[in-house]
Amino acid sequence: MSSSKKNKNNYNKQNNNKKIKKVDNKNNIFIIVILLVVLLAFLLFGILKISSSNDNNIMKQFEEKYNSNTMQILFYNDSKNNDDATDLERSYLIQLGKDYNIEFFDLDISKLSKKNIEEIDNKLGIDGEVPSIIIVEDKKVVAVQEGFIESHNLVSLLIKLKILSKESKYKNIDNLTFIDYDKYNEIIKSKDNAIIVVGKAACKYCESIKPIFNNISKAYKIDIYYLDLSDLKQESAKKFFEEIVKQGYEEEELKKEGIFNTPTVLLVKKGKIDSYIQNARTLEESIEYLKENKMIK
Numbered sequence: 434m435s436s437s438k439k440n441k442n443n444y445n446k447q448n449n450n451k452k453i454k455k456v457d458n459k460n461n462i463f464i465i466v467i468l469l470v471v472l473l474a475f476l477l478f479g480i481l482k483i484s485s486s487n488d489n490n491i492m493k494q495f496e497e498k499y500n501s502n503t504m505q506i507l508f509y510n511d512s513k514n515n516d517d518a519t520d521l522e523r524s525y526l527i528q529l530g531k532d533y534n535i536e537f538f539d540l541d542i543s544k545l546s547k548k549n550i551e552e553i554d555n556k557l558g559i560d561g562e563v564p565s566i567i568i569v570e571d572k573k574v575v576a577v578q579e580g581f582i583e584s585h586n587l588v589s590l591l592i593k594l595k596i597l598s599k600e601s602k603y604k605n606i607d608n609l610t611f612i613d614y615d616k617y618n619e620i621i622k623s624k625d626n627a628i629i630v631v632g633k634a635a636c637k638y639c640e641s642i643k644p645i646f647n648n649i650s651k652a653y654k655i656d657i658y659y660l661d662l663s664d665l666k667q668e669s670a671k672k673f674f675e676e677i678v679k680q681g682y683e684e685e686e687l688k689k690e691g692i693f694n695t696p697t698v699l700l701v702k703k704g705k706i707d708s709y710i711q712n713a714r715t716l717e718e719s720i721e722y723l724k725e726n727k728m729i730k
Contacts, residue, residue, distance in 0.1 A: 487544050487545075488544070488545055488546055488549055491540070491541075491544055491545055491549075492545070492549055492552075494538060495507075495538070495540060495553060498538050498569060499556065499569050499572060500571070500572055501569070501570065501571070502570070502571050503570065504568055504569070504570045504575060504594065504596055505538060505568070505569050505570065506526070506535070506536070506537040506538065506566065506567075506568055506596070507537070507538050507540050507557075507566070507567040507568070507569060508522070508523065508526055508537050508538065508539050508540060508564065508565075508566060509540045509542065509557075509559070509563060509564065509565040509566070509567055510522075510523070510539070510540065510541055510542070510563050510564045510565075511541065511542050511543045511563045512541045512543045512544075513543035514543075514563070516635075517635050517636075517637050518564055518580075518581040518634075518635040519563060519564045521581070521635060521637065521640060522564045522566070522581055522582070522587075523539070523564075525584045525587055525603070526566075526587075528584075528603070528604070528605065529587070529588070529591070529597075529603070532603075532604050533597055533601060535591075535596060535597070540553070542561075542563070557569070557574055557577070558574055558577070559577060559579060560579070562579040562580050564580070564581060565577065565578060565579045565580065566578040566582065566587070566590075568594055568596075575594065576590065576594055578590060581634055581635045582634075583634055583661060583663070583664075584603040584605070584606065585602075585603055585606065585611050586664075587603070588601055588602060588603050605643065605644045605647065606643045606644065606647045606659075607647065608647050608650040608651045608657070609630075609643065609646065609647050609650060609657055609658070609659045610656055610657065610658050610659065611658075611659050611660075611661065612629075612658045612659065612660050613660075613664065613665070613669070614660075614665050614666075614669035614670075614672065614673055615669075616658075617629065617658075617660050617673070618676075620658065620701065621680060621701060621704055622704060623704075624703050624704040625701075626700075626701065626702050626728065627656070627658060627700075627701040628646070628655070628656075628657045628658065628698065628699075628700060628701075628723070628728055629657075629658045629659075629660055629698070629699040629701060630642065630643075630646055630657065630658070630659045630660070630696055630697075630698050630699075631659075631660045631662065631693075631695060631696065631697045631698075631699060632659065632660070632661055632662070632695045632696045633661060633662040633663045633695045634661065634663035634664075635663075636695050636696065638695070638696055638712060638713040639695050639696040639713075641713045642696045642698075642713045642714070642719075643659070645713075645714070645715070645716050645719055646659075646698075646719065648716065649716070649719060649720060649723070649729070653729045653730075655728075655729065662693070662695065674687065674691060674693065677706070680704075680705055680706045681705045681706035681707065682699075682706050682709065684711075694711040694712060696711075696712065696713060697709055697710070697711045698710050698714075698719075698722075700723075700726050700728055707726065708726050710722055
């Protein structure tokens with residue numbers, strides 16, 4: 434065979450081999466794509482099945498609580514949109530559970546379908562505000578607290594519903610005296626020395642300072658008052674901010690923009706605010722501040 438024919442045959446063989454490889458590659462790619470599609474389908478099916486299983490499990494638990502002939506506490510929340518208020522509310526319920534052996538059902542709507550959320554909202558007669566606490570008994574809603582509620586007010590609600598006994602307190606702050614605007618005014622006008630912590634709802638810094646001053650109150654056997662601005666009615670809040678500057682609060686931001694930082698600790702002497710500090714402090718810093726201002730020895 435001539436060399437030219439050999440070369441031609443080799444060239445044809447190479448071309449054929451290339452064509453075969455291309456076909457094989459296409460077949461391999463096609464098979465891989467099919468396998469990926471099948472795998473994704475299985476994964477999607479598994480996710481949907483798990484999601485459906487979660488839905489069914491939560492709905493089953495909800496129905497058990499809703500139909501129970503004893504009072505049940507439902508903590509209605511959305512963990513996908515968690516905030517300080519939700520975290521604080523959950524911590525209150527957990528602590529009360531430890532202190533008084535009561536249980537609550539963590540009703541996390543982020544794990545439910547839209548249809549199931551609507552079904553629950555309709556049964557409970559709520560608008561889906563989170564966090565909320567709903568008390569149910571025998572297919573009836575006994576009480577609803579939509580939105581955040583401070584620990585001392587939550588305890589008062591549970592006492593009113595006889596879930597907790599009358600002497601119950603939130604133990605982390607059991608020595609603080611919670612006051613309203615009228616009591617605040619009374620303290621100022623009495624001209625006695627007083628320590629007043631001013632805070633507001635869902636303020637994590639206020640939450641951290643409460644047990645500190647609670648411990649100081651116990652250790653030094655003194656009354657420490659807590660004024661929650663969130664509990665004040667609009668008219669009382671307006672009066673508070675108008676009067677506090679006259680009483681000795683000199684913060685320029687309040688005069689200009691009405692901004693009041695929480696927590697703020699007011700030291701009252703002879704009917705005036707003699708001194709104050711803003712923001713949370715450690716136990717040691719707080720004791721030192723009170724000693725420097727001769728509120729404790």
